[in-house]
Amino acid sequence: GGTQRLPRAIGKFAAMRFLLTGDTMSAEKAERLGLVSEVVADSDVLTTALDIAGRIAQRAPLAVRQAKEAVLSGADVPLDAALTIERKALQLLMSSEDKAEGIASFLEKRPPVFRGR
Template identity: 60%
Template sequence: MAEVEIERPRSGVALLRLNRPEARNALNTAVRTLLAEHMRALAADETVRAIVVTGDDKAFAAGADLREMAEAMPVDLLLRQTHVVWAAIADCPKPIVAAVNGYALGGGCELAMHADIIVAGEGARFGQPEIRVGIMPGAGGTQRLLRAVGKFKAMKMLLTGEPVKAREAEAMGLVSEVVPDTQVLERALALAETIAAMPPLAVRQIKEVMRLGADAPLDAALALERKAFQLLFASRDQKEGMAAFLDKRKPAYEGR
């Protein structure tokens, strides 16, 4: 069995499932490499319009694999070029939904934060416990967490290493929604299927503008939004969507 399995459960939707249950889906080099390879392939696949990433009912991913890190030296980490692997996920133009049951700790929490929407089970736990083993997050855990929940909540999580429960994560803005544990994957797939039925160019532009505009000055971000808005009027999908609305029929989007 592959350490990352790929499925096509719904029209336009790809599912990536972490498959290291014996290690609570810890993100070793093989898992990160497979995730990156799948993300690059799915980004280029025109039949895929949304991606769901999940683990199992006990763990989304319980962090990095410390067996690969305990004796590593700085040059070892430099040569591993893990930022290139993570970039394949961060730069994916397709919407990503994380379906989180159980633990999302360390690299697992960072992986969830690479998604665009996070659906969490009521029993899920999110945390960045790296400080407890003498290090700190290294795949966006400080910066993405800060931007998601603000300085004071992020500092508490990062400096204590204490995880937060799903409902608290939702209240602080780290989670999109919380559902019963047994409904997590189904809800994530339903959201992905809904997104997959939307006009792909509009979906792509929304994700791109939000990602690039988040850290830009407001005037620059608004200008980026206006240009993307105007560009969509050159698409066949815009003409189809508005015509279908006026004709009171279901639109047929092509991504053109």
């Protein structure tokens, strides 16, 4: 899958260079090309990963799941199809209990208690 996924991630010509030469890529270069979202010191990897996971876990699980699905499903289809995927996800979220909880918690100035429904 690398010959198909890498060009979609970093562009055709950058991918060709790495695929045809076998050159390795530094973490910093991978970050510049958008292959990784952040470069941290080896000693900070676990702390950083747990911090990110914790922040995701505080979000509405249904919204997280739908956002992930929309990005992954929409990435390799034409824009109009991707927007349809996004619209369906939004319709599902707008009728969810978690949406109502998010609004209520904001208005009541309290942390939300999301249930994934």
